[in-house]
Amino acid sequence: MSADPGNPNHDLEALKAQVQALNENERRLMDMVKVYAGLLIGMAALLVVFSWFASHKSYEQDKLTIQKALETANEQRYAAFNRELDGTLNTRLAAREQAMDRKIAELSQSLRAQAASLGGISSNSLAQQSEEVNRKILLMTELVENRNAHPFGLLYFDYAIRAANAKNFPVATEHFLAAAVAFARSRDESNLNICLARITQLGFPNMRADDFAARPLLEEKYNQLNDTLDKGNVNGKYTVALGDLRREFNEAKKRTKPR
Numbered sequence: 001m002s003a004d005p006g007n008p009n010h011d012l013e014a015l016k017a018q019v020q021a022l023n024e025n026e027r028r029l030m031d032m033v034k035v036y037a038g039l040l041i042g043m044a045a046l047l048v049v050f051s052w053f054a055s056h057k058s059y060e061q062d063k064l065t066i067q068k069a070l071e072t073a074n075e076q077r078y079a080a081f082n083r084e085l086d087g088t089l090n091t092r093l094a095a096r097e098q099a100m101d102r103k104i105a106e107l108s109q110s111l112r113a114q115a116a117s118l119g120g121i122s123s124n125s126l127a128q129q130s131e132e133v134n135r136k137i138l139l140m141t142e143l144v145e146n147r148n149a150h151p152f153g154l155l156y157f158d159y160a161i162r163a164a165n166a167k168n169f170p171v172a173t174e175h176f177l178a179a180a181v182a183f184a185r186s187r188d189e190s191n192l193n194i195c196l197a198r199i200t201q202l203g204f205p206n207m208r209a210d211d212f213a214a215r216p217l218l219e220e221k222y223n224q225l226n227d228t229l230d231k232g233n234v235n236g237k238y239t240v241a242l243g244d245l246r247r248e249f250n251e252a253k254k255r256t257k258p259r
Contacts, residue, residue, distance in 0.1 A: 153182030153191060160195075164202060170211040170218065173203030177221035184228045196241050204248035208255040222249055 160175035180195035212218050226245065229238040 149182045149186035150188060153179045153186060153188065156182060157191065157195065160198070164198070169203055169206040170215050173199060173207060174215060174218050174221055176203055177218070177225050181221065181224050181228055184225070184232060193241075196245065200241075200244045200248045204252040207252040208257065209253055212253060 156175045156179035160172045160179055163169075163172035163175060176195050176199045180192055180199065183189075183192040183195060222245075226242070229242050229245075233239060233242065
């Protein structure tokens with residue numbers, strides 16, 4: 001039986017409607033897939049950014065921690081090296097100084113013994129010979145210190161620092177004066193200026209007249225330093241230092257009570 005062309009084909013219309021509905025559903029599904037895909041991509045991007053930020057922050061913290069650890073280790077090694085170097089230097093300088101003191105003492109004793117053994121010499125002549133022997137011994141000591149001025153300066157400076165830390169200012173000042181003389185002779189301007197500052201700012205201001213009476217070498221070392229600076233005062237480079245040194249020395253010599 002053939003279909004009537006004047007009547008609508010309900011089956012065809014129904015199929016078209018179903019196809020159209022399927023297309024709509026497919027379009028909606030694709031839209032949803034695109035939305036979900038966009039959300040997933042956005043979340044992935046956020047996770048990547050967050051992960052990078054967290055790892056970068058952790059990396060910076062780790063780098064700072066490692067840097068601080070290395071700095072601490074280097075400081076400890078440097079301090080240990082300085083302690084070992086100071087110990088070795090002080091030991092060698094002290095041994096050298098003791099050896100020279102022994103040689104000078106032996107020579108002094110030998111010369112005095114020879115002078116005493118001479119017969120037929122008046123007391124005045126013997127006194128003159130004894131004075132001459134003492135003068136030669138002092139010249140020998142000065143010659144040895146001049147040849148090894150810088151090591152002696154370091155040794156005296158170490159003694160001065162230890163005495164200053166113990167608040168023994170007369171002893172510290174005497175060693176600072178001796179160190180300053182040695183540094184001036186060895187032309188170590190940096191350490192010389194440090195010694196001069198310690199003498200005028202720490203040494204003499206904490207001393208009084210009794211200290212000079214108890215330690216005669218203080219004035220002797222001061223005169224040595226004064227003469228050494230006077231000889232080296234080219235173009236007035238020590239004029240200010242000499243003025244400060246003399247002023248503080250004179251005030252300390254007159255002081256009867258500590259500051």
